[in-house]
Amino acid sequence: MASTSRILALGAAGAVLVAVAACAPQDDPAPATTASAAAASCTKDSLRTRTPGKLTVATDEPAYEPWFKDNKPDNGEGFEAAVAYAVAEQLGYARGDVAWTRVKFDAAIAPGPKSFDFDINQFSITEERKRAVDFSAPYYQVRQTVIALKSSKIVGRTSLADLRDAKLGAQVGTTSYRAITEVIKPTVQPQVYNSNDDAKKALQNGQLDGLVVDLPTAFYITGAELTDATIVGQVPQVGTPEAFGLLLDKGSPLTACVSDAVGKLADAGTLRQLEQKWLAQAAGAAELT
Amino acid sequence: MTLAPHIPSEAQRRRAAYRRRQTVSSVLVAAASTAALGTLLVVAVTGAPGWDRVRESFLDPAIARDALPAVLSGLWLNLRLLVCCAVGALLLGLLVAILRTLRGPVFFPVRALAAGYTYTFRGLPLIIVLYVLTLGVPGLRLQGMPSVLVLGGFALVLTYGGYLAEVFRAGIESVHPSQLAAARSLGLTYRQTMRHVVLPQAVRRVAPPLLNDVVALQKDVGLVSLAGPIDAVRVAQIATAETFNYTPYILAGALFVLLAIPLIAVTDWVTLRSARRQGGGR
Numbered sequence: 001m002a003s004t005s006r007i008l009a010l011g012a013a014g015a016v017l018v019a020v021a022a023c024a025p026q027d028d029p030a031p032a033t034t035a036s037a038a039a040a041s042c043t044k045d046s047l048r049t050r051t052p053g054k055l056t057v058a059t060d061e062p063a064y065e066p067w068f069k070d071n072k073p074d075n076g077e078g079f080e081a082a083v084a085y086a087v088a089e090q091l092g093y094a095r096g097d098v099a100w101t102r103v104k105f106d107a108a109i110a111p112g113p114k115s116f117d118f119d120i121n122q123f124s125i126t127e128e129r130k131r132a133v134d135f136s137a138p139y140y141q142v143r144q145t146v147i148a149l150k151s152s153k154i155v156g157r158t159s160l161a162d163l164r165d166a167k168l169g170a171q172v173g174t175t176s177y178r179a180i181t182e183v184i185k186p187t188v189q190p191q192v193y194n195s196n197d198d199a200k201k202a203l204q205n206g207q208l209d210g211l212v213v214d215l216p217t218a219f220y221i222t223g224a225e226l227t228d229a230t231i232v233g234q235v236p237q238v239g240t241p242e243a244f245g246l247l248l249d250k251g252s253p254l255t256a257c258v259s260d261a262v263g264k265l266a267d268a269g270t271l272r273q274l275e276q277k278w279l280a281q282a283a284g285a286a287e288l289t
Numbered sequence: 290m291t292l293a294p295h296i297p298s299e300a301q302r303r304r305a306a307y308r309r310r311q312t313v314s315s316v317l318v319a320a321a322s323t324a325a326l327g328t329l330l331v332v333a334v335t336g337a338p339g340w341d342r343v344r345e346s347f348l349d350p351a352i353a354r355d356a357l358p359a360v361l362s363g364l365w366l367n368l369r370l371l372v373c374c375a376v377g378a379l380l381l382g383l384l385v386a387i388l389r390t391l392r393g394p395v396f397f398p399v400r401a402l403a404a405g406y407t408y409t410f411r412g413l414p415l416i417i418v419l420y421v422l423t424l425g426v427p428g429l430r431l432q433g434m435p436s437v438l439v440l441g442g443f444a445l446v447l448t449y450g451g452y453l454a455e456v457f458r459a460g461i462e463s464v465h466p467s468q469l470a471a472a473r474s475l476g477l478t479y480r481q482t483m484r485h486v487v488l489p490q491a492v493r494r495v496a497p498p499l500l501n502d503v504v505a506l507q508k509d510v511g512l513v514s515l516a517g518p519i520d521a522v523r524v525a526q527i528a529t530a531e532t533f534n535y536t537p538y539i540l541a542g543a544l545f546v547l548l549a550i551p552l553i554a555v556t557d558w559v560t561l562r563s564a565r566r567q568g569g570g571r
Contacts, residue, residue, distance in 0.1 A: 169517060172523065172526055172527060172530065173526060173527060173529075173530030173531075174530075177527065177530075178531070189519065190519075191437075191516075191517030191518070191519075192514065192517060192519055192523055192527065193515070193516075193517060194515050198424060198515065198516070201424045201428070202424060202427075202437075202516070202517060204428065205424065205427040205428045205430070206427070206430065207427050207437060207517065208517075
């Protein structure tokens, strides 16, 4: 004979389970996305810039190489300075019509009024940021880059085939790791790290022949963090790379025209030439083939 | 003179029948309650509004199939590390426990050192030991620096050696002093007493907790992956990053459980056997 208390306990347990099943959370609907595009006539006279007849372009202070040279955007040297002037020219502005201003990176991507027509500062185009600001078409697709200590055996190698025997490392779950496994395909198992900091430490210790990071990071690491490291070369494009876009105010009347100008420069091969000139040659990030 | 066949009494037959009925009814009740609980759980999980989404992102057979070879190759690393580290940690733990139980004032510094070691490495988070040994020590750029795997294994041995030393020490101290006295009065030296009388009893007594620590070690060897080597969980992480699907983690988890089952079964069997022995049976 089962006792009353046991029946009660079983009943209670059943009731709890039923309650858990019944109180399951309701499904949340996914947010809907909206997209809008406006076509406008893109001439200097019809563009509603902040100062009529002038184009106000912003970047960060200080502006680093290889994107700008000597922290002087108006000399037109460095990749992003050159792109900004090329876009201005495409829109019909002479060099003298371009005025530069300085805006902090974080301030630029925050919602709110903007003191520029467009900002060029290595902004990756992301869905989250698109909710607060507008982006032009991408003017640069981030390339993965191999860096190494100057004492490493792989310094000076110029082809992917030369890197087959190298012990390479990357951060887990990144395009950098895929660049190793899908493009370079070394015979030595690559090393994977939780963060670029761990990977940099291993590179510094000489536990790695080379480390793969994206190009902007590579410039930062070799320029500021590990001064005894150098760029070996850029790896061909892999996966869906991050893309940099010009940043504009949310709903800016210029977005369509600026985007269009960037697209035309890309189609004409101008952007590719600037990339070659300022990143591969001037900054020493040769392209591995 | 032939023996009459044994005929159980009426009372004995009633007793046996009652026991049979009891067994059958308890099996039936157990089956029914398990079925009820299982049904409720299945209904609760699969009836949830997001169940389809969860099933897609955590239980996708196609993705599991694709990830299996890579996860297995990562698991091979875990297995090799586990065997080496378990042996190393058991030996180190035993050595430290023997040092901690040495008698006599002359051995005080040895005892203090051994005690300091167990205090330090049981208190230190394993991740920090791993970082220091795998990314810190190579920075010294010494000649003949071993590979990251060896250094990581050393970090695991140091940490788990501390836990195992305390288990061994508990075993040694649980052997009754009369055993020691008897052995010494028979003329055995201290070393012979430890070797033939104390340690065999001590190790047998603490076999279950020792094996338990080895099972825990099995899950922790994968942490070596923070220094670069790719273990099963790391493979799953990489696959997840590529597919935005968590099935490889579930797959790796299932394989880890499968790997642990033999160890756990051995632990249970050893426990049961020692319990029987202690119970006075053969």
